[in-house]
Amino acid sequence: DADVTQTPRNRITKTGKRIMLECSQTKGHDRMYWYRQDPGLGLQLIYYSFDVKDINKGEISDGYSVSRQAQAKFSLSLESAIPNQTALYFCATSETSGGNTGELFFGEGSRLTVL
Amino acid sequence: GQQVMQIPQYQHVQEGEDFTTYCNSSTTLSNIQWYKQRPGGHPVFLIQLVKSGEVKKQKRLTFQFGEAKKNSSLHITATQTTDVGTYFCAGRGAQKLVFGQGTRLTINP
Numbered sequence: 001d002a003d004v005t006q007t008p009r010n011r012i013t014k015t016g017k018r019i020m021l022e023c024s025q026t027k028g029h030d031r032m033y034w035y036r037q038d039p040g041l042g043l044q045l046i047y048y049s050f051d052v053k054d055i056n057k058g059e060i061s062d063g064y065s066v067s068r069q070a071q072a073k074f075s076l077s078l079e080s081a082i083p084n085q086t087a088l089y090f091c092a093t094s095e096t097s098g099g100n101t102g103e104l105f106f107g108e109g110s111r112l113t114v115l
Numbered sequence: 116g117q118q119v120m121q122i123p124q125y126q127h128v129q130e131g132e133d134f135t136t137y138c139n140s141s142t143t144l145s146n147i148q149w150y151k152q153r154p155g156g157h158p159v160f161l162i163q164l165v166k167s168g169e170v171k172k173q174k175r176l177t178f179q180f181g182e183a184k185k186n187s188s189l190h191i192t193a194t195q196t197t198d199v200g201t202y203f204c205a206g207r208g209a210q211k212l213v214f215g216q217g218t219r220l221t222i223n224p
Contacts, residue, residue, distance in 0.1 A: 035214075040124060042203060043158065043214040058211075090157060103148060103160035104205075104212070 003027045004107035006091050012113045019078040021110045023091030032074040033092040033104065034058075034066060043090065049074055050096070081114040088112075117142050117208040121215030129223050134191040136218035138204035145207045147180055147187045152217070153200045161189075196222050 004025045013019055023032065034046040045058030047066040055066060063085060065077045078085055088111050092104040118141040128134055138147065146165045150158040162171055164180035164187060171178045175198075177190045187206075191198055199222050204215040 040216060042121070042216040043205075045211065045213075059213075103163065104150075104158070106157040106159070109157050 002108060004091055004093055004105055006089075006107035006110045008110060009108060010111045012115065013081055014115050015082055017081050017114075019081050019112065021076045021089055021091075021112070023074045023076070023107055025072050025091075025093045025105075027093050027105060028071075029093040029095050029105070030071065031094045031096060032068065033094070034064075034074070034076045035090045035092060035106075036060060037088040037090060037109075046076065046089075078112075081112075083114045086112060086114045117206070117211070117213050119204060119206045119213045119215045121204055121218055123218055124216060125219050125221075127221045127223065128194055130196060131193050134194050134198070134220055136189050136202050136204075136220075138187045138189075138206065138215050140185045140206045140208070140213075142185070142208045144184050147207070148205045148212070149178060149187075149189055150203045150205065151200050152203065156200075158203060191220075194220070194222050196224050198222060 007022045030051050033048040035043040037043050044060045046064050047058050048056050049068045052068050067075050088109050090109050091107040094104050095102045121138045148163045149161040151161055152158045162178050167184050168182045169180040175192045179188045201217045201219045203217045205212045
């Protein structure tokens with residue numbers, strides 16, 4: 001089983017619908033992240049959380065919200081989806097090491113299409 | 116804000132040829148990480164460089180961190196079909212890890 005699990009893996013929805021992408025991890029890491037990947041743009045950070053009570057905006061947080069329900073769970077919501085949010089979304093985790101983030105462990109990705 | 120530029124965006128080579136991707140940051144980095152994403156897959160960590168001028172090797176892959184800690188490169192010697200994928204650098208500045216746009220490597224067998 002994957003250490004970082006994302007659901008759903010694929011989703012097609014319509015403009016204006018509310019969508020939640022869920023992420024759970026068994027690595028015991030404190031830090032969790034949501035990234036968006038678009039062709040030619042690399043990985044852009046949406047939100048990150050360093051522990052259950054800590055939520056921080058990333059580079060492209062507008063139109064998104066997150067919830068850290070537990071150390072192992074971090075969900076991403078699109079309150080009212082729009083077509084330019086069509087992308088591949090990745091959840092990732094990392095350990096805390098001397099204040100610096102170590103390597104990121106990514107989930108398999110959630111491909112979202114907004115029509 | 117901090118920007119990380121990666122070139123080239125695409126590279127197509129014949130199997131057996133060498134490949135290099137370059138990463139440049141607008142600010143001095145505390146460290147830089149490299150990831151590989153196979154087609155249809157997720158990014159997987161390859162290595163982290165921390166010291167100025169550091170060079171690390173993993174079999175046919177050579178990673179370098181510039182003396183000024185603002186640039187890095189990944190060189191693959193004698194590419195194989197298993198090297199196909201997108202290679203990302205990710206530079207850590209003051210606080211955040213910022214990814215480059217990635218270099219997509221395709222190989223003609």
